[in-house]
Amino acid sequence: MDNTKQASTVIHKSLKLNRDYLDETLGVGKSFDIIAKEFHFDDHKAACYCVNGFFMTNGIFLLVRNIGKEIINFAKNNPSFEPNNLAEYLNTHISFVQVSLEKDMSKALTQILAGPMVWFLEGYDVAVVVDTRVYPARSPSESEVERVVRGPRDAYTETLITNTALTRRRIRDPNLRMEISQIGERSKTDICISYIENLTNKDLVSRVKERLKTITTDGIPMAEQSLDEYLVNSRWSSRWNPYPLVRYTERPDIAANYLLQGHVVIFVDTTPEVIILPTTFFHHLHHPEDYHMRPAVGTYMRWMILLAILMSLFLPAVWLEFAMHPKFLPKWLWFIGPEKGSHHISLPWQLLFVEIGLDILRRAIINTPLALASAIGLIAGIVFGQLTVKVGLISSEALVYIALATIGSFATSSIELSNANRMTRIALLILVGFFHMYGLIAGILIWFIWMANVKTFGIPYLWPLFPFDWLGVKQILIRQPAPAEMYRPKILKTQDITKK
Structure with missing residues (x-):
């Protein structure tokens, strides 16, 4: 028990002790992807550990042979060597790989599982870490989330x-x-x-x-x-x-x-x-497409995204309040509100049912194979469109305003912000359903006060709107021409505020 504890932090000069600990810890013989092999070079012994699938396959056998020979040659010519000297020797005699030494067994174990090839030598209390790893990876391709009409098509991968x-x-x-x-x-x-x-x-x-x-x-x-x-x-x-x-x-x-x-x-x-x-909240409004358009067009699209966010947040709740209390409506908005007797369920429940139905549909489309996705869309169109209105479950006006809010969510640049706005929209619908105009006003005020008190690493979430900063507002709302972007956001307190 003591030997095992010691081996977990110390690399022994005895190759057998090191191998016994590593074989038991890594499950050599149980885990098929753990490669452990002992080599004999003349009178010297060495053992190599690595994970199958994490190392270069082209020429790996020749590389292993060269590494082993170079280690033994150095050990023969330098019986009492300093570890740093071995690392320098290997880095100058082995091509295309980086070599380092490790004196701690737990760190050497982590290196094995991370991908590098790790060697242990008989008579030496250091491990030789040879970085031959090549992780399984796909090539950079276009992002499925942040697409652009013009601009780069490369995106990050899992490596x-x-x-x-x-x-x-x-x-x-x-x-x-x-x-x-x-x-x-x-x-x-x-x-x-x-x-x-x-x-x-x-x-x-x-x-x-x-x-x-x-x-x-x-x-x-x-x-x-x-x-x-x-x-x-x-x-x-x-x-x-x-x-x-x-x-x-x-x-x-x-x-x-x-x-x-x-x-x-x-x-x-x-x-x-x-x-x-x-x-901040407003960083989620920007889209890469803005920077691949002329500044005037990019500014217009930023305003459209802001309008889409306001629609997705407040439009259904405001319409619900006016539809339930048409006396608050100006005369020129006479068309707002469903026809009387056109539905059997109260308006708040209609809107909530449509919201829940769309969320279920969204998840169903994600979980549906591509070959059947179009069929799901067709079924949803018939169920949510014609049938629900025809049988009087949901009014056509309720579908229209929820559809507009949903389009606003899809137009939002950030999926995370879109999902959060949807939860706020549902909360506002519930408040309006129970407390009417008071619920709408209270809900909007609570949302604003709550967001104004949120900070991320000391930065107010609603900056530059709250606290107000005119230069920051201009940077958010107006896509400046590149030569006119002279300053970095001062809220970040960078070491250099100007862009040179």
């Missing part, structure tokens, strides 16, 4: 090194930092914090790093979403806040743009989504 390379390709600043660490006692998930060292607020970077260090969990299998919930959901109100407190993107051009503004970007291995922080 961390590919994502950092796509970002480096756009920002060749030597001050761009990519700091890697691991989260999860069992998953050991690689994450990378990216920022521009002489630009980004140092306090912001420190706060992000400190928050990451406090995360204690078995793993983050849901990748970016799990990490988001640990990063920003420190209070009860934040944990149950449906609104996104960080921004996600699959596009390297968007991530690069935010880095140049002074934000921090976090890459998580195994997911194509990267985390941008801190962000």
